Amino acid sequence: MxxxxxxxxxxxxxxxxxxxxxxxxxxxxxxxxxxxxxxxxxxxxxxxxxxxxxxxxxxxxxxxxxxxxxxxxxxxxxxxxxxxxxxxxxxxxxxxxxxxxxxxxxxxxxxxxxxxxxxxxxxxxxxxxxxxxxxxxxxxxxxxxxxxxSSPMAFEEYVDSIGDDRLVIDMLVGALQRLMIYPAQGFMVEDPVPDEVAAAYERLCRAGFTSRLV
Known part of the structure; x- marks a missing residue:
């Protein structure tokens, strides 16, 4: 749940x-x-x-x-x-x-x-x-x-289209981690993550949504 x-x-x-x-x-x-x-x-x-x-x-x-x-x-x-x-x-x-x-x-x-x-x-x-x-x-x-x-879909609509709630959240968390770590590795330009987004990411990690982390 x-x-x-x-x-x-x-x-x-x-x-x-x-x-x-x-x-x-x-x-x-x-x-x-x-x-x-x-x-x-x-x-x-x-x-x-x-x-x-x-x-x-x-x-x-x-x-x-x-x-x-x-x-x-x-x-x-x-x-x-x-x-x-x-x-x-x-x-x-x-x-x-x-x-x-x-x-x-x-x-x-x-x-x-x-x-x-x-x-x-x-x-x-x-x-x-x-x-x-x-x-x-x-x-x-x-x-x-x-x-x-991208496809113009609301969050809930996208989740329904994938059919796996946990997987979608895992993918969101993995994509956010890459935004934070890839600039230092030379893969992308710096794109600062707002504090409230970083805090949401940390809570999701603590809640176990980590299968797509590198």
Whole structure:
């Protein structure tokens, strides 16, 4: 049974992870690979709204996706987009990346090789990865403006979609820890965590939501 305090703390982490950007037209959309096909759906919706002329899906497989996405995350994302009506010419696939840093580096290289002029990127991720992806992009892909996006879901709706309450909170806690420790390791720019968010994170750790900590 998850306590009322734990739910409140998890919701606070969720709100912090979201960048709350308003989507606007960008040179390209980059969909970061994961287990969540909602990333592909969000990219398709933004494409339909005229927010980007081109989508790059990036991602190989991981221990959490190899069974569900045996052909690779980016390939499955592309297949989803084509099923939803996006033309093949509007989708590029980067199939090698195994972490967020590689997602960004390899996508940048792919676009350079394709001769695509990039001044702005719609950076599409899982909702609770928006802030970390944005901080990583600012470190690795300088001189470009990033607009964060994800499936527009409320916290409770996202929890219901995953179907595992504890796992979602574990993922929120793990993502927050990375925000705190990765800048010192050179993986992303500094993005200070407010005291009230850090306090919520500490309470959740003490309550045992630690399976996604590094």
């Amino acid at each position: 998850i306590s009322t305090q734990a739910w409140a703390d998890a919701r606070r982490l969720w709100d912090h992870h979201l960048m709350h950007h308003t989507p606007r037209p960008c040179s390209v959309a980059v969909g970061l690979g994961s287990h969540d096909l909602g990333v592909a759906d969000a990219a398709v919706e933004l494409y339909r709204r005229g927010m980007t002329p081109l989508i790059v899906f990036t991602g190989a497989t991981s221990r959490t996706t190899r069974d569900r996405m045996p052909r690779g995350e980016a390939v499955h994302y592309r297949e989803r987009a084509l099923e939803l009506g996006v033309p093949d010419s509007a989708v590029l696939v980067e199939p090698r990346a195994r972490n967020t840093g590689e997602n960004l580096r390899f996508s940048r290289e792919l676009l350079e090789e394709a001769g695509v002029d990039v001044s702005s990127v719609l950076l599409i991720s899982k909702p609770y990865e928006e802030r970390r992806a944005h901080a990583t992009a600012r470190k690795l892909w300088q001189g470009v403006e990033f607009v964060s996006a």
